[in-house]
Amino acid sequence: MINKFNLFFISFLLIISVSFGQNSTEKVALSSLLISLEKTYDIKFSYSDTDVKDIIISRPKKGITIDKLLSFLNEETFLQFKTLDNRYVTVSFLNKFISICGTVLEAKTLAPLLLSSVKVNGYKIGTTTNDNGEFFLKDVPVNSTISISFIGFKTAKISVKELFSNNKCKQLFLEEDSEELSEVTVANFITTGLQKGIDGSTVLNTEKFGILPGLIEPDILKTIKILPGVESVNETVSNINVRGGTNDQNLMLWDGIKMYHSGHFFGLISAYNPYLTKKVSVTKNGTSSAFSDGVSSTINMETSNRITNKLSGGAGFNLLSADAFLQIPIKENLEFHVSARRSFTDLINTPTYNNYFSRSFQDNSVSSNTLNNSESNFYFYDYSLKVLYDVNYNHAISANFIHIKNNLEYTEQYTSNNTSVEENSALKQENLGANISWNADWNANFSTNFSAFFSDYKINSSDYNKDTDQFQTQFNNVLETEIKLDSKYEFSDVFHFSNGLVFNEIGIRNTTTVNAPTFSTTVKDVLLKSAFYSELEYKKNNTYVRFGVRSNYFHKFKKFIIEPRINIRQKLNTEFSLKLEAELKNQTTAQKIDFEDNFLGIEKRRWILSDDENTPIVKSRQASFGAAYSKNKLYVDITGFYKKVDGITAANQGFYNNTQNFNSIGNYETKGVEFLINKQTKNISTWVSYTYSKNDYTFDVFTPQTFSNSLDITHSASAAFNYNFTKKLKVSFGGVMRSGKPYTKPVVGNETIQNGNRTIVNYDNPNKERLDNFFRIDISGSYNFNFSEVIKSTIRLGFTNITDRKNTIDSYYVVDNSSANNVRRVNNYSLPFTPNLSFRVNF
CATH class of the missing domain: 2.40.170.20 (TonB-dependent receptor, beta-barrel domain)
Known part of the structure; x- marks a missing residue:
């Protein structure tokens, strides 16, 4: 009797928990949910398909009143549900811009990916993840998408609405990509902060600069002299010779400005402060057609x-x-x-x-x-x-x-x-x-x-x-x-x-x-x-x-x-x-x-x-x-x-x-x-x-x-x-x-x-x-x-x-x-x- 009673009691609890789980945690597309709600409550929602696209929310409890239903929808989405009369409900944007957050993790190890790039596609909005792989962006257009990328991993694209609809910071997983070329083909070589670009250029990231023999700071022009094919016959940065060319055959650009002077102390140190210069690209050949001059x-x-x-x-x-x-x-x-x-x-x-x-x-x-x-x-x-x-x-x-x-x-x-x-x-x-x-x-x-x-x-x-x-x-x-x-x-x-x-x-x-x-x-x-x-x-x-x-x-x-x-x-x-x-x-x-x-x-x-x-x-x-x-x-x-x-x-x-x-x-x-x-x-x-x-x-x-x-x-x-x-x-x-x-x-x-x-x-x-x-x-x-x-x-x-x-x-x-x-x-x-x-x- 005890075993049968226990079995009956456990079965009853399972049924109750499943029923409760279906009512409280089941996710459904908003577009499908609105269609079923129209039949259940004999109402008509007026909305744009674009506005409700890609929105996933929890299914509301059964039997609640229309007022409680609309309150639930307003809380779960960034849309505004408003009754016109007893039958029609309008659906419109509550805010055109919203705040989003997320955590970027490696798919296999679940390790956070520090400094992953997070960019809102089509807008000048972006950030990078912190030590825990977390990011936060505010005032993001609700109809936009974001791209999340990290060197050596496949880029992930996700809609902003999908991030918001979870009402919490979503975990996003990036998978390793051993085939696809990224913007940087070699993450670091020689020392940290030196990278090879996809177009063959050498990129110096001064913020991440490691250490090189004899250098006590990321001297921009001294650093590039370690590259093969780059010499200075008299040791100076004002006389850099790339593949046998003279220094005046190097196009020197600082934030788009063509510079005619490159060295302090008559060429023994660079004239450009490296601590505000974030990125330096050196190209010897195959230059972009956007650049003229600089035949070397x-x-x-x-x-x-x-x-x-x-x-x-x-x-x-x-x-x-x-x-x-x-x-x-x-x-x-x-x-x-x-x-x-x-x-x-x-x-x-x-x-x-x-x-x-x-x-x-x-x-x-x-x-x-x-x-x-x-x-x-x-x-x-x-x-x-x-x-x-x-x-x-x-x-x-x-x-x-x-x-x-x-x-x-x-x-x-x-x-x-x-x-x-x-x-x-x-x-x-x-x-x-x-x-x-x-x-x-x-x-x-x-x-x-x-x-x-x-x-x-x-x-x-x-x-x-x-x-x-x-x-x-x-x-x-x-x-x-x-x-x-x-x-x-x-x-x-x-x-x-x-x-x-x-x-x-x-x-x-x-x-x-x-x-x-x-x-x-x-x-x-x-x-x-x-x-x-x-x-x-x-x-x-x-x-x-x-x-x-x-x-x-x-x-x-x-x-x-x-x-x-x-x-x-x-x-x-x-x-x-x-x-x-x-x-x-x-x-x-x-x-x-x-x-x-x-x-x-x-x-x-x-x-x-x-x-x-x-x-x-x-x-x-x-x-x-x-x-x-x-x-x-x-x-x-x-x-x-x-x-x-x-x-x-x-x-x-x-x-x-x-x-x-x-x-x-x-x-x-x-x-x-x-x-x-x-x-x-x-x-x-x-x-x-x-x-x-x-x-x-x-x-x-x-x-x-x-x-x-x-x-x-x-x-x-x-x-x-x-x-x-x-x-x-x-x-x-x-x-x-x-x-x-x-x-x-x-x-x-x-x-x-x-x-x-x-x-x-x-x-x-x-x-x-x-x-x-x-x-x-x-x-x-x-x-x-x-x-x-x-x-x-x-x-x-x-x-x-x-x-x-x-x-x-x-x-x-x-x-x-x-x-x-x-x-x-x-x-x-x-x-x-x-x-x-x-x-x-x-x-």
């Missing part, structure tokens, strides 16, 4: 365009300068970003400053004389401002400004030919830039961006010789303005079509004055050019293709130049992929290099503009093909490349030979192979890179006509080892070894010749000799610690050239009658052993 590479720096509505910032110092940055929310749709940096080298002389200064001014006028006394005053600063304003969900306006400046005043007393000489020199370099842009999402598929910028670069140098009472000045000014309209139409998730129209004007002025004898000259050139570009991008599963063409018209020369660009990536399987890139590009500006005993005697570069005759438009054509392998955090990449650049002149190559002042036009041709292998584990990242290249000039007036390029580095190898002792303590150790650069010696037995009233060095055939191999080992370490949950800090220590090797990076000859052959060799050396330290606080 494009270096595109971008600051944040997202309003965070959160006060954040940071400050820090190293042994050269101090800096700070802030992101200040003004309103929900208005935010202000500011950064500033200034050296204190005019107040304090640190060991780092002393080594940098000696390295920069090896070539001053005392290089061939006896120095008695010198005094210097040097400082640099840079600052940037940005305003972000979201007009509404589809329109956003941003405006930014940047100012970079170097200032040097130098007094020296030296003995020349048994005569005491006092010389005062000054050198000022600055670059101002401003940009405004309006981004509009007209619908989910079509968007436009209208932008305009100006860039104003100046270098002003002066030299006063007190003994001869001679005062000389040189001035170089570049003023560029541009208006650009870009549009993008997404046919589907895989096809994107972009078009653009550009109007650009460049003016360059060069002025030289001397008071004794009286002399003055000013040359000013202006060039107006227009361009139209079109580009089709396809990305699906294992294939990425970008094909574009750019048509340039030069009004002054009445000339068209058509430039096709192509970039193809094909994954053969989950491990192997192939890549093909090719492009034609042009540029109308170049740097003329002056070597003079006055003006500190240092190498000065003055921008000049093409006249299509003596200074032609520089044109390049290049192609590259390669393969990549990626598995178990092992990444291998090998690429062969070919590049030819026409229209270069002898004046912008920095020759030390008898024809350095000839107005000769020539070309250079480079070909080679780049190789990179990187292996990562939980705590270790180690890599080896190697580049082989052959780079030759061809100039008709030279003998021989074809000879080694001054930037020809035949072999270049680097290796490094990063180790994370803990999450807080990291160390990086590495070295660089490369072939010495070519240089020219005088003719043996006839080292000097007469040129009018002057005696000059009689150089032999150009670039026949090579400097000794370059070798350097660097080390750095970093330690993170937190003052609180909000205030985080980092201390970094770096040592450059820890073996203190005396590397010769350049060599030339000067006339010296006291020498046996009437000439004396002058060598330029790399940085000696140099320490540096940085400390930062972020909040």
Whole structure:
């Protein structure tokens, strides 16, 4: 009896619980529910199918009154149910915009996915998930959908209504995707914060930057020098050579502004504050047709365009300068970003400053004389401002400004030919830039961006010789303005079509004055050019293709130049992929290099503009093909490349030979192979890179006509080892070894010749000799610690050239009658052993 009673009681409870569960937790589509309710209550709902689409709610209890039914529907949805009479009920939006939330988890392990991207499709609304995988968005259009993505996982799309209808934060699961190409094909390589983009570009995320040998901060231009195919024959960031090209052949963009000045301390550190620059993309070949100029590479720096509505910032110092940055929310749709940096080298002389200064001014006028006394005053600063304003969900306006400046005043007393000489020199370099842009999402598929910028670069140098009472000045000014309209139409998730129209004007002025004898000259050139570009991008599963063409018209020369660009990536399987890139590009500006005993005697570069005759438009054509392998955090990449650049002149190559002042036009041709292998584990990242290249000039007036390029580095190898002792303590150790650069010696037995009233060095055939191999080992370490949950800090220590090797990076000859052959060799050396330290606080 007891067993039968218990069985009966349990069955009764099951029936009751099932009935209750059906009444209280059963989910049903609102569109189906309304149809059944019309029959049950003999009423008629008036609504739009679009409004109730995708809404899932609980089934109401049976037998409740109409008033309670409508109250239930109003509570469970974001719609308003209102009776017109005893039979008709209207259904309308209660709010057009609602708040949503969710938790993004990995489907297999249920682990939260930190920093997943959450974007409202068709609107400028988005966020990322927190440490628990959670996100929250307010004022989201109810009829929209959101896309949730994470590197290596399939993108999930879900309607906003579905998220709201659960009346709580829904769990969303992402599945791994081993086939589909994401925007970043290699999440991190070499160090955290360095990534390979889907188009082959190298992307530096400064916020996530890890550690590299010798670096104590994410110096933007120093960091990219670790990439294969990127060199700097004289160690400076103002002379970055990509696949054998000169520095003036790199297009340098900061938030859409073309910059003509790249380095502080005459190129030893980057002029761009990395702590407000969020993303840097480096492209060597296969460039988007949206970019012109830069026949060797494009270096595109971008600051944040997202309003965070959160006060954040940071400050820090190293042994050269101090800096700070802030992101200040003004309103929900208005935010202000500011950064500033200034050296204190005019107040304090640190060991780092002393080594940098000696390295920069090896070539001053005392290089061939006896120095008695010198005094210097040097400082640099840079600052940037940005305003972000979201007009509404589809329109956003941003405006930014940047100012970079170097200032040097130098007094020296030296003995020349048994005569005491006092010389005062000054050198000022600055670059101002401003940009405004309006981004509009007209619908989910079509968007436009209208932008305009100006860039104003100046270098002003002066030299006063007190003994001869001679005062000389040189001035170089570049003023560029541009208006650009870009549009993008997404046919589907895989096809994107972009078009653009550009109007650009460049003016360059060069002025030289001397008071004794009286002399003055000013040359000013202006060039107006227009361009139209079109580009089709396809990305699906294992294939990425970008094909574009750019048509340039030069009004002054009445000339068209058509430039096709192509970039193809094909994954053969989950491990192997192939890549093909090719492009034609042009540029109308170049740097003329002056070597003079006055003006500190240092190498000065003055921008000049093409006249299509003596200074032609520089044109390049290049192609590259390669393969990549990626598995178990092992990444291998090998690429062969070919590049030819026409229209270069002898004046912008920095020759030390008898024809350095000839107005000769020539070309250079480079070909080679780049190789990179990187292996990562939980705590270790180690890599080896190697580049082989052959780079030759061809100039008709030279003998021989074809000879080694001054930037020809035949072999270049680097290796490094990063180790994370803990999450807080990291160390990086590495070295660089490369072939010495070519240089020219005088003719043996006839080292000097007469040129009018002057005696000059009689150089032999150009670039026949090579400097000794370059070798350097660097080390750095970093330690993170937190003052609180909000205030985080980092201390970094770096040592450059820890073996203190005396590397010769350049060599030339000067006339010296006291020498046996009437000439004396002058060598330029790399940085000696140099320490540096940085400390930062972020909040």
